[in-house]
Amino acid sequence: MGDEEAKNLPMELSEKGGVENNGFVQNEAFDEKETNASSQEEIPKTCVIGVSPAPPEESALKPYAGMPKEVLLKFSGQARYRVTREILFWLIIASAVMLVCATIAIIALSPKCLDWWQAGPIYQIYPRSFKDSDMDGNGDLKGIQEKLDHIMYLNIKNIWITSFYKSPLKDLGYGAEDFYDIDPMFGSMTDFENLIAAIHDRGLKMIMDLIPNHTSDKHRWFQLSRNRTGKYTDYYVWHDCAQAGGSLTPPNNWVSVYGNSSWQFDDVRKQCYFHQFGKEQPDLNFRNPAVQQEIHDIIKFWLGKGIDGFSFSTVKFLLEATHLRDEPQVNKLQRPEDITAYSQLYHDYTTTQVGMHDLLRAFRHTMDQFSSEPGRYRFMSTDADDKEDTEATMMYYGTSFIQETDFPFNFYLINLKNLSGNSVFEAVNSWMKNMPEGKWPNWAVGNPGSARISSRIGKEYVNVINMLLLTLPGTPITYYGEEIGMENIASEEVSEELMSSVSVIIQTFPEKSPMQWDGKVNAGFTEGNSSWLPVNPDYESVNVETQKTRSNSSLNLYRELSLLRNTELPLQRGWMCHVWNDSNVFVYVRELDGLDRVFMMVLNFGQESTTNLKAVVPNLPSEAFVRLSTNFGNAGKVVNTQIVKTDMGEGLVLQYKTEKPVHAMEAFQENCFVAEKACYSPAFNLLYMNC
Numbered sequence: 300m301g302d303e304e305a306k307n308l309p310m311e312l313s314e315k316g317g318v319e320n321n322g323f324v325q326n327e328a329f330d331e332k333e334t335n336a337s338s339q340e341e342i343p344k345t346c347v348i349g350v351s352p353a354p355p356e357e358s359a360l361k362p363y364a365g366m367p368k369e370v371l372l373k374f375s376g377q378a379r380y381r382v383t384r385e386i387l388f389w390l391i392i393a394s395a396v397m398l399v400c401a402t403i404a405i406i407a408l409s410p411k412c413l414d415w416w417q418a419g420p421i422y423q424i425y426p427r428s429f430k431d432s433d434m435d436g437n438g439d440l441k442g443i444q445e446k447l448d449h450i451m452y453l454n455i456k457n458i459w460i461t462s463f464y465k466s467p468l469k470d471l472g473y474g475a476e477d478f479y480d481i482d483p484m485f486g487s488m489t490d491f492e493n494l495i496a497a498i499h500d501r502g503l504k505m506i507m508d509l510i511p512n513h514t515s516d517k518h519r520w521f522q523l524s525r526n527r528t529g530k531y532t533d534y535y536v537w538h539d540c541a542q543a544g545g546s547l548t549p550p551n552n553w554v555s556v557y558g559n560s561s562w563q564f565d566d567v568r569k570q571c572y573f574h575q576f577g578k579e580q581p582d583l584n585f586r587n588p589a590v591q592q593e594i595h596d597i598i599k600f601w602l603g604k605g606i607d608g609f610s611f612s613t614v615k616f617l618l619e620a621t622h623l624r625d626e627p628q629v630n631k632l633q634r635p636e637d638i639t640a641y642s643q644l645y646h647d648y649t650t651t652q653v654g655m656h657d658l659l660r661a662f663r664h665t666m667d668q669f670s671s672e673p674g675r676y677r678f679m680s681t682d683a684d685d686k687e688d689t690e691a692t693m694m695y696y697g698t699s700f701i702q703e704t705d706f707p708f709n710f711y712l713i714n715l716k717n718l719s720g721n722s723v724f725e726a727v728n729s730w731m732k733n734m735p736e737g738k739w740p741n742w743a744v745g746n747p748g749s750a751r752i753s754s755r756i757g758k759e760y761v762n763v764i765n766m767l768l769l770t771l772p773g774t775p776i777t778y779y780g781e782e783i784g785m786e787n788i789a790s791e792e793v794s795e796e797l798m799s800s801v802s803v804i805i806q807t808f809p810e811k812s813p814m815q816w817d818g819k820v821n822a823g824f825t826e827g828n829s830s831w832l833p834v835n836p837d838y839e840s841v842n843v844e845t846q847k848t849r850s851n852s853s854l855n856l857y858r859e860l861s862l863l864r865n866t867e868l869p870l871q872r873g874w875m876c877h878v879w880n881d882s883n884v885f886v887y888v889r890e891l892d893g894l895d896r897v898f899m900m901v902l903n904f905g906q907e908s909t910t911n912l913k914a915v916v917p918n919l920p921s922e923a924f925v926r927l928s929t930n931f932g933n934a935g936k937v938v939n940t941q942i943v944k945t946d947m948g949e950g951l952v953l954q955y956k957t958e959k960p961v962h963a964m965e966a967f968q969e970n971c972f973v974a975e976k977a978c979y980s981p982a983f984n985l986l987y988m989n990c
Contacts, residue, residue: 408987410977413872415504416608416678416705417739417975420775420861421457422450425747426485427831428813429779434827438813440486444494446816447501449843453782454861458498459506459610461747463491467517467579473612474515474580478597495605504607506678511594512613513580520593521581525568530589535581536573536619540564547571552625553649556641561649575616575649585617585658595665602669608678610708611662614695615683618655620648651691659695659703680741683707689733696738706741708776712767713749718756718904724880727771727887731875731972739974740773745781751810754787759948762856762929763902766950769860770889770900772875772974780814782857783846788812788835817844851931859927863952868979868986869898874962876971879915883908884945886915890960892990893979897960899923899953903945913941916961923953 362374374380430442443460450458463485464475481491498505514521523531541548542564549562555575562571563578572581583590598609626644628635638644659681666677681704683695697703711726734740744764745751752761761784768775787809813830815838816823821830822838835841846852864870873891880886883905889898901910913919925936929950938953945951962971978990 405985405987408989410872410986410988411975413975414676414678416457416506416676417774418871419454419456419865420769420777421459421506422453422455423459423461423743423746423776423778425461425779425811426463428811428824430814430816431825431827431830434825435484436825436827436830437484438824439484440481440490440494444490444497447497447503450503451501452847453858454865455777456502457504457506457607459776460508462508462510467515473510474513474577475510476515476517477519478509478514479600492604499605504678505605506608506610506680507601507606508612509594509597509601509609510612511583511585511597512616513574513576513582516579516581520583525565525572527568533584533587534590536584537568537570538562538573538623540571551623552635552638552644553619554626554638554641554644558641559639573619575613582616582619586621591658591661594662598662598665599669602666602677607675608680609662609666611659611679611681611704614659614681615650615655617658618652620652622648624648656694656697656703660697660701663697663703679704681707689729693733693735696735699735699737706739706774708743709741710743710746710749712742712744712764713746715756718760719882720880720885720902720904721882723767723885723902723904724877727885728877731772734974737974740771741776742768742771742773743776743778744768745778745810746776747778747808747811749810751778751785751787752781753784754809757948758784758786760904762853763904763948763950765853765857766860766900766927766929766952767885767902769857769864770870770898770952772873772889772972775864777857778810782854783815783841783843784853785812785815785841786835786837788833815842817842856927856929856931860952863927867896867898868894868977869896872973872975872977874960874971874973876961876967878961878967878970879910879912881908884910886910886912888961890962891977891979892960893981895956895958897955897957898926899955901943901945901951901953903947903949905947907946908944910943910945911941912943916964918957918959918964920955920957923955925951926954927952 362370375384424443425438426440426443427438429438430446431438432441432445433439440463443458462473462475463481465477465480465482466473466475468482468484481488495505520531520534523529524534524537538550540550540562547560547562547564549560549571551562553561553573555561555577557577561574563574563581564571574581585591601609625635626646626648628638629643629645633643663679666679669675670677681695683692692707695704695707709730711730712723715722715726730740744767749755752764756764761781765777765781768777789809812832813822813824813834815834818839821827822834822842823844824830824834839845843854846854849855869889869891873889873894876888876890878886878888878899883903885900885902885904887900889900899912901912913921919940921940922937923940925933925938928934929948930946933951938951940953940955943951943953961967962973977986977988979986
């Protein structure tokens with residue numbers, strides 16, 4: 300091939316479809332001669348000029364990380380990738396649907412969570428006797444705030460503070476002079492706001508008293524009413540009566556709770572006003588819509604301040620019959636003019652009148668307006684103490700359609716006259732059998748108007764009563780000082796200098812003596828020279844500080860019992876089945892469906908006793924573990940259930956396992972009760988309904 304043919308070679312290749320390599324454009328500066336010479340040497344002699352070469356085969360392309368969209372699209376449509384993608388998509392959809400369904404099922408099957416007023420004990424404080432912060436001898440709101448750690452120590456989350464409204468204190472604060480203000484004895488509104496903030500900061504709740512039935516005669520409403528001023532003219536119950544020569548001729552024979560006529564002549568208005576309690580406490584006229592609205596406004600004011608609930612007192616007295624007929628005499632042979640005591644009449648026309656429950660339901664409706672915020676349900680209770688009429692008491696629960704109170708306070712254990720295993724059973728059974736289905740029970744063993752446990756039934760029974768209180772189903776209510784076994788103060792313990800001023804108060808309210816915090820002067824209640832009531836002389840041994848250091852004290856037993864109640868599901872919301880009672884012991888179990896752990900309470904309210912529980916409950920294990928005992932040396936022991944010994948005033952919390960709970964046994968069906976029923980699933984560790 301000549302030089303001229305070689306020069307024409309690139310052009311011929313290009314014309315015949317050869318591939319031109321421009322990859323080395325950057326080397327075009329090379330000497331053309333060198334290039335031509337090199338080309339001539341490297342081209343094989345056998346190369347056939349003018350024959351088109353076969354196109355090169357593409358190498359197999361595979362997916363790789365960071366591939367561009369054009370390459371990704373080449374693979375996404377292939378069957379092996381498309382099918383995998385669709386399977387994963389439908390698996391995700393199915394999983395999401397299953398998760399939603401499982402969530403709905405869990406919510407639908409889950410029982411209602413216990414509300415704050417159900418989940419723990421309520422600790423009742425009489426503020427004048429709890430803690431004095433300013434050395435004036437009277438307890439106050441700052442003093443309560445100082446001692447909130449004591450409430451926490453007891454494993455209690457709910458505080459009920461009795462009346463601290465501005466008042467002349469003629470009745471120790473139960474006749475308000477101003478429902479919108481704090482009595483200066485207890486502090487200021489700022490002190491109250493600081494207290495409620497401190498309570499909520501600790502995760503506690505606060506309930507306060509409201510006594511709507513009456514006011515103090517110093518109240519602005521009464522002063523305006525006695526002068527017949529505008530709308531206030533009929534704010535109270537007024538009626539014509541005769542007053543001559545210091546003798547009153549009342550409209551009828553109605554008698555006040557404190558005795559003598561419930562009508563008092565007013566020199567300003569020249570009429571008699573009605574008072575169910577003291578003459579300094581005139582009854583409001585709740586048949587007047589304006590009065591009803593005043594109470595609703597008071598409720599809104601304090602709920603707006605942040606309180607968590609109200610205890611409404613004296614509600615059965617809210618309405619009186621308008622016909623003013625004489626009430627029937629208990630003893631029909633008694634001369635009418637000799638009737639002076641409240642117990643001498645049947646109070647058919649002055650208590651629980653038609654329309655009274657409508658008033659309470661209206662209060663409930665107002666409180667519900669403040670319960671819409673999650674976790675801020677507003678609690679409502681009443682003090683319906685109808686000792687002789689259980690059915691009337693249960694009406695305060697409302698109906699399945701119309702809610703009234705969350706519960707009426709249960710004073711059945713306070714009203715026990717003769718303590719025994721039988722009497723305690725009767726008190727418990729009476730409430731549980733008559734309580735409407737689905738409602739929540741409660742139990743109290745002390746309050747500001749009743750003798751303390753130690754004084755009422757004896758020191759030896761303080762611990763077993765607290766064990767009963769904290770292991771029964773429902774909400775336990777503890778009056779301050781009962782956790783350490785405080786006693787009433789006796790009038791003979793008052794010095795001669797104080798006798799004239801406080802003797803009557805002590806005789807009327809001996810259970811209101813100052814809280815005993817330590818063994819120092821005045822029991823740590825006040826740093827002042829004296830307290831409004833004398834401290835009980837036993838304060839050097841019966842006080843919080845001393846009992847904290849003793850593992851076998853009433854205080855630490857109370858603490859252990861409240862902790863047990865808070866941590867064990869059967870004690871929170873499980874079945875309660877009465878197993879046995881006699882003159883000495885009361886025995887019952889607490890169980891939960893699905894949970895094989897059972898607690899059996901053996902409580903001695905009489906003398907030393909031995910009980911064969913195995914004979915009473917055939918499926919009972921032969922041995923049980925003593926979880927707690929009022930006799931601290933017995934805790935942790937194992938007892939033979941055929942021979943369970945208890946000393947006078949001793950209580951045992953026995954724990955055992957069984958697959959055959961008592962509430963499932965036909966023989967005990969009528970002895971078992973449950974509120975807020977729930978079942979436990981050990982597989983999922985959750986509660987559910989419909990078991």
